[in-house]
Amino acid sequence: MMEEGRTPKIVDVARLAGVSTATVSRTLSKPETVAQKTRDAVLKAAKESGYRVNLSARSLRSRRTGVVGVLVPNLGNTFFSRILAGIESTLARKGLxxxxxxxxxxTTKPEFILDYLNDSRVDGILSLDGSLSPTLLQAGQATAGLLPTVFVCEWHDQGNHPSIRVDNLQGSALAIDHLVALGHTKIGLINGPLDNVLSKAxxxxxxxxxxxxxxxxDDSWQFExxxxxxxxxxxADSLLTLQDRPTALFCANDETAIGLISQLHRRGFYVPKDFSVVGFDDIDIARHYLPALTTIWQPRMELGEIGAQMLIERLENKASHTPQPAKxxxxxxxxxxxxAKPA
Amino acid sequence: MMEEGRTPKIVDVARLAGVSTATVSRTLSKPETVAQKTRDAVLKAAKESGYRVNLSARSLRSRRTGVVGVLVPNLGNTFFSRILAGIESTLARKGLxxxxxxxxxxTTKPEFILDYLNDSRVDGILSLDGSLSPTLLQAGQATAGLLPTVFVCEWHDQGNHPSIRVDNLQGSALAIDHLVALGHTKIGLINGPLDNVLSKAxxxxxxxxxxxxxxxxDDSWQFExxxxxxxxxxxADSLLTLQDRPTALFCANDETAIGLISQLHRRGFYVPKDFSVVGFDDIDIARHYLPALTTIWQPRMELGEIGAQMLIERLENKASHTPQPAKxxxxxxxxxxxxAKPA
DNA sequence: ATTATAGTTGTAATCGATTACATTTACCAT
DNA sequence: ATGGTAAATGTAATCGATTACAACTATAAT
Known part of the structure; x- marks a missing residue:
């Protein structure tokens, strides 16, 4: 029985189990170094007392937080949710x-994000946002050491951080080839932001x-x-102002494609009768849209899993700084x- | 200039500014208690040395983490993203x-979540998931004190945690009244999970x-x-097996409504010609769906903002445990x- | 001139774990 | 029995801030 009104600390567990605090600590973090019998006693005592390790104390001393910062450009886009699921499950397996x-x-600018994600808050960073790299690098120089960072989906050419991404060039080629095979010769592009690496690729x-x-x-067939x-x-509105219009559009992502199709429809133009449209990402709703969206599928769960795995490896052998190539x-x-075939 | 290779600590800043560590600490957390002149000197020294407070040390000593845990049932549902935006901006304003x-x-069960969200990790909880309350309460009894918790959107009848929610009864009434006004007399329901408070309401x-x-x-007009x-x-598939079908469906949320409409369409039944459908939430894509979805709009940003505000108030005056009524x-x-009118 | 008061600042204890190092124990080979 | 080695455990320093309390200063009131 514990005395009430005080949350148990490691010394309480130690006393209860008849061992030192060091042994309790080891039982909890490196169980294999503790004798089976002792281990059992400690775990029993920990359970009985309702002990919870104080994470601040742990990370103050151990200089590890057990937390990975994940930078997401926009949580509102469902594209990211499955990647996050992959990240989370992989990290959880390692107790991160x-x-x-x-x-x-x-609410704030990059410099704030870096101030926020300092090394007393996270052990490493998974960034789904490629635009932050230069600032990250600067911050790395300013402070003692750079936080281990892995880019997922997006990336940055400067600073050879490891990254996992999808073959965006192949994706575009598949989309365009498909439209060409259908007989389209006038193909327009709804590009993403031109400062974004994905868009550019x-x-x-x-x-x-x-x-x-x-x-x-035609230059007029490209929209941002x-x-x-x-x-x-x-x-869609811009497209319809044109005299000479493309018959097919390849969009930066599915959301843009859906907005486009929706507006074309409201203006009396139908997909795929009047325009063919291809998206990118294959978000959950793509198959349930009307008409169901032709698109480029990405292995989202895998992106998250592999990205998390790459970061874990960097965290585990801090020594090796072999710059891994982008996967x-x-x-x-x-x-x-x-x-469909052009009209 | 700092010596290289070591991240500056509070003593370094203190030395540089010619004051004690206590003064540095106060300058950073309670500036109003420090003379203007001293304050300036400290801030200058902090900036010059590139000092970053060590958050583990801070929260170990101060017994506050500055972190709020937000429990989300499913990040993949875009419904939550704007609520999260409201939460984040409100908390950020207070440095949380x-x-x-x-x-x-x-990957794990409620008991894990509670183990995870112990009071050395977060100062309080905003839960968008009503199903966790009973366990939270248990945990609160087991450990020293209950973490301040506010429910947003969802809630739980046991344990009078404060909550902010939407008038779900009114939402249902608006939807049904609308269908009735259009002349529908056979109205079916696609209910949410029956153990969910929103669904029940x-x-x-x-x-x-x-x-x-x-x-x-008719009982057969209700689907889970x-x-x-x-x-x-x-x-949709279940609905179509029926002989005597409703002419209108009120759905638990927009996602369900879209899945329904999509499948009805594939089976050759059109909305609103053959069936009228009303959703709930007004997610971003609702207005861009084809056909655009009739639905119940919720003040999502506000839900997040007010919920965060309520939690902040609880955190600031820990004393008053006046059980606020649900907003x-x-x-x-x-x-x-x-x-549309029934066929 | 003296005391009271408020406003600043400093000293040092403290938060609760981890871990380097020392020590003890257990076991085996000689 | 003895020495050597590996395994298990304990002692106590340590991580880097915050904060109770003490001490000092400046100003106002008497």
Whole structure:
């Protein structure tokens, strides 16, 4: 029995089990170094007393937090949720937990994020946001050491952080080739933000594929979006102002594609009758949209799992700083109902 | 200039500014108790040395973490993202940060979540998941004190935790009344999980409204879902096996409604021609769906803001345990394209 | 001039674990 | 029996801040 009114500390457990605090500590973190019999006694005492380790004390002394910061550009986009699931389950298996930071919501600027994610809060960073790298690097120079960082999905060319991503060029090529095979010769692009690495990769992949098919692309057939539903709507309006319109559109992501299709529809143009549309990501709702969205599927769970695994490896052997090459996973074209032969 | 290779600690700043560590500490946390001149010197020294407070040391001593745990049933549902935005911005204004826990992804069971969210990790809890309350209470008895908890959206009848929610009964009534006004007399329900407080509230609101309109509801017109797209699909299939079918469906949430509409469509039944459908939540995509979804709008940002504010108040005056009554916000019916007069 | 008071600042104990190092125990080979 | 080695455990320093309390200063009131 414990005396009431005080949360038990490690000394209480030690006393109860008849051992030293060191032994209790070891039982909890390196059980294999403690004799079976002692271990049992300690665990019993810990359970009886309702002991919970004080995490602040632990990380103050051990210089580890057990927390990984995950930077997400926009939690509102469902694309990220399955990646997060992969990250979370992989980290949980190692006893690590996730501190999620929405770099869009976060009321503040990059410098704040770095101030926030200092090494007394997290042991490492998984960034799904490629735009933060330069600042991260700066901060790394300013303070003692750089936090181990792995980029997932997005990446940054400067600073050779390890990264796991998808073959965006291949994705674009699959999309364009599909449209070309259907007979489209006038293909437009709803690009993502032009400062985003994904957008840039997908754009250059698309342009390459268009060129390879010996097609031309009019500058007026390219529109800029910010990956949001709303920017798809805007793109539709811009598209319809054109005299000479493309017959097919390849979109930066599914949300943009849905916004686009939705607005085209409201303006009396139908997909795929009047326009073919291809998205990117295969978010959950893509298959349930009407018409169901033709899109590029990404192995989202795997991206999260592998990214987390890469970070774990960096955390475990801090010594080796061998700059791992970026890992790249393949994508797949999912043909549904938003693409057809041109009218 | 600092010597390299060592991250500066509070003593370094103190030395640099020519004051004691106590003064540095106070400058950083209670500036008003420090003379202007001293304050300036300390801040200058802190900046020059690139000092970052060690959060583990701080919370070990101060017994506060500055972190609020947010329990989310399913991050993959976009419904939550705007609530989270409201929570995050409100907490950030007070220097508090968010530790997000997806109670669905979390590989483990409630007892784990509580073990995880112990008071050395968070100062309080915002729960968007009503199912956890009983366990929370148990844990509160087992350990020293209960973590201050506020429920947002969902709630629990046991244990009078403060909560902020939406008028679910009113939402159901608005939906049903709308369908009745259109002339529907055979109204079916796609309910959420029957152990969920939201589902129960919405169901009883709907039944009351149906009764008030002097209509009957056949048991076979009620279907159970789990708020997912997939369960909407399943509901459509069940619905179509019926001989005597309702002409309108009120769904537990928008995702279910979209799954339902999508599958009805694939089976050759159209909305709103063959069936009228009303959702609940007004997620971002609702207005961009084809047909655009008639639904019940919730003040999501406000839910998050007020919930966070309520928790902040509890954290600030720990003394007053006056059990605040649940706050309830109104909802709105948004009429779009999925409802029409019965055929 | 003296005392009271409020405003600043410093000293040093403290939060609760981990872990380097020392010590003891157990076991085996000689 | 003896020495050597490995395994298990204990002692006490340590992580880096916060804060109770003491001490000092400046100003106002008497």
């Amino acid at each position: 937990s996730v501190l999620m930071v929405d770099t869009m919501h976060q 997908r754009l250059s992949g698309a342009l390459a594929a268009i060129k390879k098919a010996n097609l031309k692309i 979006s910010d990956f949001s539903l709303q920017s798809g709507v805007a793109a 790249v996973l393949p994508v797949e074209l999912i043909i549904r109902e938003t693409t | 940060s968010v530790l997000m826990v997806d109670t669905m992804h979390q 919405r169901l009883s609101g709907a039944l009351a409204a149906i009764k008030k309109a002097n209509l009957k509801i 879902s789990d708020f997912s797209l997939q369960s909407g699909v399943a509901a 309830v916000l109104p909802v709105e019916l948004i009429i779009r394209e999925t409802t």
